[in-house]
Amino acid sequence: xxxxxxxxxxxxxxxxxxxxxxxxxxxxxxxPSPLIGKPMPEFSSPTLFDDNEITNQDLIGEIYILNVWxxxxxxxxxxxxxxxxxxxxxxxxIYGLNYKDDKxxxxxxxxxxxxxxxxxxxxxxxxTAINLGVYGAPETFLINExxxxxxxxxxxxxxxxxxDVILPIINNE
Amino acid sequence: MIKxxxxxxxxxxxxxxxxxxxxxxxxxxxYAFSKNSVYFYTPTQIINKEAPVEKYIRIGGMVKKKxxxxxxxxxxxxxxxxxxxxxxxVNYEGILPDLFAxxxxxxxxxxxxxxxxxxxxxxxxxxxxxxxxxxxxDMMKKKEDLKEKxxx
Amino acid sequence: xxxxxxxxFLSISATLSLCMFAVIFFKKSLATNIRFTFCKYxxxxxxxxxTLSFLILAYAFLTDDFSLRYVANNSNIDLExxxxxxxxxGAHEGSxxxxxxxxxxxxxxxxxxxxxxxxxxxxxxxxVMGLLLLFFLVFILFSSNPFDRVFPVPLxxxxxxxxxxxxxxxxxxxxxxxxxxxxxVPFVFAISVLxxxxxxxxxxxxxxxWVIASWMFLTIGISLGSWWAYHELGWGGxxxxxxxxxxxxxxxxxxxxxxxxxxxxxxxxxFINWSILLSILTFSLSLLGTFLVRSGILVSxxxxxxxxxxxxxxxxxLTLIIGSSLTLYFLKSNILIFHKQYSVSSKEFALLLNNxxxxxxxxxxxxxxxxxxxSSSLDLGKISxxxxxxxxxxxxxxxxxxxLMSPAIYSSWKKxxxxxxxxxxxxxxxxxxxxxxxxxxxxxETDVFVVFLxxxxxxxxxxxSLLKIYQVxxxxxxxxxxxxxxxxxxxxxxxxxxxxxxxxxxxITISNYYSVQKEIIMQKNSEIIIKNISIKFVGVQNKLxxxxxxxxxxxxxxxxxxxxxxxxxEKRTYNIQKNIxxxxxxxxxxxxxxxxxxGENVSEDSWVVRIYYKPYIQFLWYGVGLMILGGxxxxxxxxxxxxxxxxxx
Numbered sequence: 001x002x003x004x005x006x007x008x009x010x011x012x013x014x015x016x017x018x019x020x021x022x023x024x025x026x027x028x029x030x031x032p033s034p035l036i037g038k039p040m041p042e043f044s045s046p047t048l049f050d051d052n053e054i055t056n057q058d059l060i061g062e063i064y065i066l067n068v069w070x071x072x073x074x075x076x077x078x079x080x081x082x083x084x085x086x087x088x089x090x091x092x093x094i095y096g097l098n099y100k101d102d103k104x105x106x107x108x109x110x111x112x113x114x115x116x117x118x119x120x121x122x123x124x125x126x127x128t129a130i131n132l133g134v135y136g137a138p139e140t141f142l143i144n145e146x147x148x149x150x151x152x153x154x155x156x157x158x159x160x161x162x163x164d165v166i167l168p169i170i171n172n173e
Numbered sequence: 174m175i176k177x178x179x180x181x182x183x184x185x186x187x188x189x190x191x192x193x194x195x196x197x198x199x200x201x202x203x204y205a206f207s208k209n210s211v212y213f214y215t216p217t218q219i220i221n222k223e224a225p226v227e228k229y230i231r232i233g234g235m236v237k238k239k240x241x242x243x244x245x246x247x248x249x250x251x252x253x254x255x256x257x258x259x260x261x262x263v264n265y266e267g268i269l270p271d272l273f274a275x276x277x278x279x280x281x282x283x284x285x286x287x288x289x290x291x292x293x294x295x296x297x298x299x300x301x302x303x304x305x306x307x308x309x310x311d312m313m314k315k316k317e318d319l320k321e322k323x324x325x
Numbered sequence: 326x327x328x329x330x331x332x333x334f335l336s337i338s339a340t341l342s343l344c345m346f347a348v349i350f351f352k353k354s355l356a357t358n359i360r361f362t363f364c365k366y367x368x369x370x371x372x373x374x375x376t377l378s379f380l381i382l383a384y385a386f387l388t389d390d391f392s393l394r395y396v397a398n399n400s401n402i403d404l405e406x407x408x409x410x411x412x413x414x415g416a417h418e419g420s421x422x423x424x425x426x427x428x429x430x431x432x433x434x435x436x437x438x439x440x441x442x443x444x445x446x447x448x449x450x451x452x453v454m455g456l457l458l459l460f461f462l463v464f465i466l467f468s469s470n471p472f473d474r475v476f477p478v479p480l481x482x483x484x485x486x487x488x489x490x491x492x493x494x495x496x497x498x499x500x501x502x503x504x505x506x507x508x509x510v511p512f513v514f515a516i517s518v519l520x521x522x523x524x525x526x527x528x529x530x531x532x533x534x535w536v537i538a539s540w541m542f543l544t545i546g547i548s549l550g551s552w553w554a555y556h557e558l559g560w561g562g563x564x565x566x567x568x569x570x571x572x573x574x575x576x577x578x579x580x581x582x583x584x585x586x587x588x589x590x591x592x593x594x595x596f597i598n599w600s601i602l603l604s605i606l607t608f609s610l611s612l613l614g615t616f617l618v619r620s621g622i623l624v625s626x627x628x629x630x631x632x633x634x635x636x637x638x639x640x641x642x643l644t645l646i647i648g649s650s651l652t653l654y655f656l657k658s659n660i661l662i663f664h665k666q667y668s669v670s671s672k673e674f675a676l677l678l679n680n681x682x683x684x685x686x687x688x689x690x691x692x693x694x695x696x697x698x699x700s701s702s703l704d705l706g707k708i709s710x711x712x713x714x715x716x717x718x719x720x721x722x723x724x725x726x727x728x729l730m731s732p733a734i735y736s737s738w739k740k741x742x743x744x745x746x747x748x749x750x751x752x753x754x755x756x757x758x759x760x761x762x763x764x765x766x767x768x769x770e771t772d773v774f775v776v777f778l779x780x781x782x783x784x785x786x787x788x789x790s791l792l793k794i795y796q797v798x799x800x801x802x803x804x805x806x807x808x809x810x811x812x813x814x815x816x817x818x819x820x821x822x823x824x825x826x827x828x829x830x831x832x833i834t835i836s837n838y839y840s841v842q843k844e845i846i847m848q849k850n851s852e853i854i855i856k857n858i859s860i861k862f863v864g865v866q867n868k869l870x871x872x873x874x875x876x877x878x879x880x881x882x883x884x885x886x887x888x889x890x891x892x893x894x895e896k897r898t899y900n901i902q903k904n905i906x907x908x909x910x911x912x913x914x915x916x917x918x919x920x921x922x923x924g925e926n927v928s929e930d931s932w933v934v935r936i937y938y939k940p941y942i943q944f945l946w947y948g949v950g951l952m953i954l955g956g957x958x959x960x961x962x963x964x965x966x967x968x969x970x971x972x973x974x
Contacts, residue, residue: 006658009602010651013609019695020616020640022702077479113477126276127238198685201721202692209714231709246846246927268844268924268933271896271905282711 040066040147041131048098048106048120060147063170065094067117068129068139070101071109076138079156080113086162087116092170096120099129142169211282219288220259226285233280234260241275254279265293272298328393331381332472334374338429339462341371345455348448361444364451365436371458372429379426382471383413391482394475395419401484401901403872411495412485417619417635418471420498424615425461427499427506432458435510435535442531449517450510457509460642468635484872484901493553501546501573505611507539508576511583512608515601516650519657529591529600533584534960537818540584541956543577548949556909561842561920561937563945566715571694572614575687579607582683585676593673593738598661599680602654609647610687616643617694668740675733679726686722690715720779727782727830730823731789753792757785769839779834787827790820818959825951832944841938849930856938858919859883860892865923865932873899875908878923878932882912892921918942 044055067083069076087094096117098106103122110117123129132141142151151169153161213231214224224230234254240262241252249266252275263281273279273296283293345367348360355363382395386409391397399412399419414423432454439447465471488494514532518524550570555563564570583603589596616639667673692699693710700708735741735749761781765771797816798808841855847862854860863879880892892910899906909922917940924933 006602006655009606010648010655013647013651016613016691016695017640017644019698019702020643023698077477078475081477125238194681198689201718202689205689205714205718205721206696206710209710209717210708211711212708243927246931248844248846248933268935271907 036149036152038149040143040149041128043121043123043128043131045121045123045128048096048103048110048122054119054121056147059095059143061145063092063142063144064118065092065166066097066141066143067094068097068099068132068141070099071105076156077113079138079158080116082156082158082162083116084114085159091167093118097128097132098122100124100126142166215256216254216261217256217259219261219285219291222288224285224288226287229282229284231280231282232261232291233278235278236273236275238275254281261289261291263291263293265296267296269296270298274298327381328385328390328472328474331378332466332470334378334381335462335466335470335472338371338374338378338425339459339466341367341374342455342459342462345371346452346459348455349452357444357448360448364448367455368429368432368436368451372426372433375422375426375429378472379413379422382419382422383410386410386413389482391480392474392476392478393471394473395471397475397479397482399485400482401872402481403900404482404485404490405871407495408485408490411489414498414502415485415489418465418469420502421461421465421469421619422471423499424502424506425458425465427502428454428458428461428509431503431506431510439531442528446514446517446521446528449520450513453513453516454509457513457646460646464635464638464642468638481901484899487873487897487899487902487904487906488557490899491553491557493549493556497546497549497553500542500549504539504541504543504546505573505576505614507535507542508580508608508611510535510539511580511604512650515604516653518601518661519653522657522660524597524661526591526594529587529597533587533591536580536584536587537956537959540577540580541953541960543573543580544949544952544956547573547577548946552946556911557906561840561909561922561935561939563942566693566712568694569618571690571715572617575690575694576607576610576614578683578687578690579603579610582680582687583607585683586680589673589676593665593667594663595665595667595673596677596680597663598658601658601661603680603684605647605650605654609643609650610691612639612643612646616640666739670736670741670743670746672733672736672738672741675729675736678729679733682722682726682729686719686726689718689722693718724778724782727786727826730786730826734789734793734820734823749792753785753789757781757788760784760788769835771838773838776834776838779830783827783830783834785827786830787824790823790827794820814958814962818955820955821958822952822955825948825953825955827948828944828951829948832941832946832948835941836939836945839940843934843936844924845934845936846927846931847934853934853936855919855936856917857884858938859886860919860921860936862932862934865926868895872901873897873906876923876926878910878921878934880910880921882919892919894921894923896923913943915943916940 040056040059042056044053046052047054065086067079069079083094086092094116096119098120101122101124103124106120106122110120121128132139138156140153140157141149144150151166153165157166211229211231212224213233215232216234218224219232224232232254234256237253237255237260241250243250247266248268249264250269251262251264253260253262255261265281265283277298280297281291281293282295283291285291345364348355348363348367351360382393384390385393385396386400387406389396389400389402389409391400395416395418399416400409404412412419414420432451435454436447436451511532514528514535518528547570550573551563554565555561583600586596586600586603590600616636619635619639693714697709699705731753732746732750735746758781761777761784764784765777765780769776771777793816794809794812797812798805801808801811803811843853843855845853847853849862849864852859852861859882861881861883863881866877866879868875868877875895875897878892878894878896880894881888882890882892890912892912894910895908897906897908898904907922907924909920911921912919917938920935920937920939922935924935926932
């Protein structure tokens with residue numbers, strides 16, 4: 001009898017495996033932004049290098065990339081060179097959203113590594129980022145000439161991602 | 174009458190004991206689960222009245238900017254949490270965790286006194302700058318999927 | 326350059342592990358002695374190589390080599406050196422490396438300390454260990470390599486998670502890992518026995534020492550974790566039934582059960598089949614714990630990286646290892662069934678019940694921990710069970726286990742004389758009841774039934790263990806101390822551990838039910854009275870340290886108007902990660918802790934303050950200490966320890 005009973009542990013194990021596997025498939029980074037297809041939320045913030053206000057109205061008129069970054073963010077430092085590459089091709093303008101950062105260290109960061117951004121929204125307290133539903137830096141949004149968010153990516157981007165995903169979207173617009 | 178041998182008698186006693194142990198353990202488990210299960214809800218579900226009032230539940234969301242208020246120098250605080258869509262207000266009395274801040278993700282246990290107000294017994298904030306409770310993230314994904322379906 | 330060497334060492338170790346595993350397939354073509362020698366040199370060289378690469382990583386941390394991504398993510402120039410070193414195992418990659426290091430050392434120890442074991446058994450054990458090592462090394466090399474480079478090299482690191490910058494966390498993970506990985510020894514033993522199809526009682530005696538060792542390290546690891554939570558999390562609690570804690574507690578319960586069933590197997594030659602299954606389950610629970618912690622599928626207050634890809638690898642590994650060993654068990658375990666008669670009053674039966682309850686408890690905790698996963702994958706909604714579930718079910722199942730300890734101590738193998746057993750038990754029971762009643766009435770003025778029950782069980786256990794020590798020593802000759810010291814070390818070991826459990830229960834019960842907690846807003850120079858002690862809030866000062874700045878509260882405590890101690894609780898803000906951490910200030914004495922933590926700054930001179938008076942909380946650590954001492958006696962035997970002590974003095 002004991003011999004047949006020794007099958008029970010295997011059954012229990014299979015059941016547990018099933019639940020573990022189903023738990024594994026819930027990856028929080030896969031959520032699409034609820035904002036895709038919606039206009040860029042209103043904001044009004046100082047820019048990083050001077051204190052002139054910049055608003056969402058100022059950006060309407062051409063397609064652009066909005067990149068969320070911070071000098072405290074390690075993954076942003078990995079992404080930075082790729083952004084500079086994209087910038088040097090000149091096909092699209094990149095705006096930065098400097099997120100929860102210290103002004104001086106952000107400016108130094110750009111001086112050290114080069115500045116791919118046309119302008120930087122200085123979002124010190126993270127208000128604009130919250131409205132954009134930002135998880136954390138880096139994040140990249142693509143916004144069309146009408147000011148509508150058409151694409152979003154969480155995590156650092158590189159040339160491959162730009163060529164394979166972003167460029168086709170730009171060409172379609 | 175069937176006569177039982179000594180060994181089969183012992184076997185019956187053993188089986189009875191194990192059966193008794195097994196059933197009392199199951200009863201204990203079922204009782205413990207039914208008494209202590211805590212359901213999780215998001216602000217949107219609460220506003221849609223999917224959550225029970227006056228029952229012990231968990232809710233999660235992000236603390237809304239500029240919504241934090243302290244009642245004249247006491248431990249009583251109130252704030253608003255949202256899941257990027259709907260929001261509800263929260264009352265709490267006690268010490269907030271170190272990482273509690275406006276704009277951060279929090280998970281709380283407590284009860285609803287109506288469909289707009291939650292009274293928290295315990296507030297947890299995550300040790301991560303960019304944290305959103307997985308449950309909230311999950312609900313948002315579901316909502317998004319639904320929207321896509323409807324759009325099509 | 327040196328980091329590449331570390332990487333190469335790891336690759337060589339992986340190759341050697343593969344070779345070590347391959348030895349199992351040469352049973353027919355190679356002589357046993359040759360295979361044994363191969364295993365010996367393989368495992369020793371693997372240990373040396375992994376130790377070296379571990380040291381290389383430590384060197385990278387100490388010299389701030391931020392060209393390594395892992396160092397850049399978990400260290401900082403301003404970090405203190407101690408923490409730079411402990412940061413080696415502060416995150417995922419390094420802790421898996423530590424895991425492998427510990428496993429390779431266990432492996433070498435098995436082969437070096439196996440004089441009385443047949444070589445064929447040891448060879449199979451080591452080969453299976455080689456497979457385990459191979460899996461983890463491949464995991465490190467391909468998805469969690471601590472020697473991965475980063476370019477451009479950052480000027481400074483992201484700093485170690487401030488939660489981990491605490492003395493308790495320097496040695497907590499290594500201890501826990503030694504225990505975790507130690508559970509692989511009974512596991513590979515079980516596999517080897519199942520493959521070879523035979524078992525001898527001497528082997529079980531040998532295995533038991535290894536099991537006690539890993540039980541002891543798990544005990545140390547878990548209690549250090551609790552101690553850390555008590556000091557660092559600032560809530561005054563020491564156990565939260567958090568998934569991460571449960572992940573370490575389940576193997577502990579399982580290995581405690583194994584410890585007891587192995588006693589029966591060794592002494593009586595029964596329960597062997599069950600012990601083998603339990604060995605497999607214990608290691609499975611260790612792996613499961615690693616999976617739960619590393620994959621981040623359960624929400625936990627302890628922050629760890631959430632990485633589904635890594636989770637998938639560990640899950641595959643888990644499936645393969647546990648699945649195949651359970652199948653092996655299913656196919657071969659029938660050869661290990663031995664029947665012997667024992668009565669309900671025997672020690673065997675008491676230990677059977679102990680195992681039954683411990684297994685059920687483990688299962689109940691596993692169910693509670695996985696419940697959120699189960700309910701969400703069955704679409705029952707987002708449900709979790711919190712501390713109330715675990716507290717209820719754990720205490721309900723623990724009461725009978727603790728109650729059974731005393732009869733188990735007094736009963737004998739096969740069959741106990743009912744008359745003398747009941748006589749002894751009634752005697753102890755009666756005096757324990759009276760003692761409990763007196764103590765509770767004089768010191769605590771309580772009539773809470775649960776407190777009475779728990780205290781009674783604790784006193785019952787301690788009293789009966791002490792009485793047993795007296796009885797066993799009575800027949801010895803010489804002075805009282807000599808009499809006690811001449812007790813066989815095996816009974817020393819279990820009596821010590823059981824007294825430890827009793828003291829632990831006293832600590833838990835009293836500190837839970839008689840803690841006084843005050844959460845208030847205090848003005849500068851105001852006073853608060855808690856349990857006859859008046860605590861004055863003197864003020865708050867700013868302090869700057871290397872990698873954090875802090876606000877330090879100053880509190881003076883007076884007892885009967887006499888100043889006796891000051892408290893300096895801190896609120897630290899770490900420079901890099903901008904995290905705020907609470908450092909509680911604690912004044913400990915034998916019978917109570919006073920615990921002061923600083924909350925938020927409400928207005929200029931008023932702060933939220935949390936003060937606890939926790940009676941008997943120190944008993945927790947004393948109880949654990951005795952349990953560990955019991956473990957030491959169990960491993961080394963009394964004589965060796967006495968010799969060491971005598972030499973030391």
